[in-house]
Amino acid sequence: MRVTRNGWTAYAVALAVIALDQLSKYWILAVLRLPEQASHEVFWPLQFTRIWNEGVSFGLLQAQHDVVRWGLVVFSLGVAALLSAWARSQPRLLPALGLGLVIGGAVGNAIDRARFGAVVDFIDVQRLGFFPWIFNIADSGITVGVILLLLDSLRPQRPAA
Template sequence: MAAALATDFVTKWLILNIVMVPPRTIEVAPFFNLTLGFNTGVSFGMFQEIFLDRPLLLAGISIAISAGFLVWAMRSPRPSDTIGLGLIAGGAMGNVLDRMRQGAVTDFLDFHLGGWHFPAFNMADTVITIGALLLIAGSLWSPGSTAPAEKRPSRAAQ
């Protein structure tokens, strides 16, 4: 969690205080730009109209969800789940800090194909996605997993 939070904090600080002074679009590759944006909604800017004037409400919801992920991480026996949940919680807390500090999340990674642009995002969103992929992978390819209860022989049959 700490590494995810630190990565997000440092990259956003660099973007806001060095790279995007003045704000502009920087073409890094034919499919990737650095561009400064601020998201007052949830993922991909959804529900902006609801949370525009209530950034602390969204921050509070995110804190509660992050706490749930941390409890889950502490109770999980699988290292992949613990790491994945820690990444999700750390990324979420990075975005919470933005909301509390400036009322919106700083986004700057802009991938595009021709004129179509994927919604801009940040390192917090990246580690959240990696964490979710670890959870999915861990649930699909868990070593030593047992068969579902209905397929295991019963104690009486042994």
């Protein structure tokens, strides 16, 4: 089956999210060398606070055993594969962008789980007072991607020609 232009867009977005996610985590771990639980002021309300997240996005469903860790890796890659198949023939841009963001986020966090046994989270905006989670670019991709898919699902459907 041929990949549509929007399918290629989804794949490009996924690759960009993976690259940005992994580069940002490399920067936090190897360049900034931010110790665990330490915070680095960026600008209000943003600070970088490095933590190891053994769960899924935003620290939900903690997985502290190797079997669960590898199960999450397999699950994330499986979801990414299914979404990639859906993206392949995507006729509309908005869901293609959403799928690319979710695919990239799922793969980015799966890479961390496979390499480190946990996901590197560091984006901290807790000083806003209403968002208590520390997250990363992959988590952001997943969240924004799901929002785009939901927005697209609310669009009225055009009758088939």
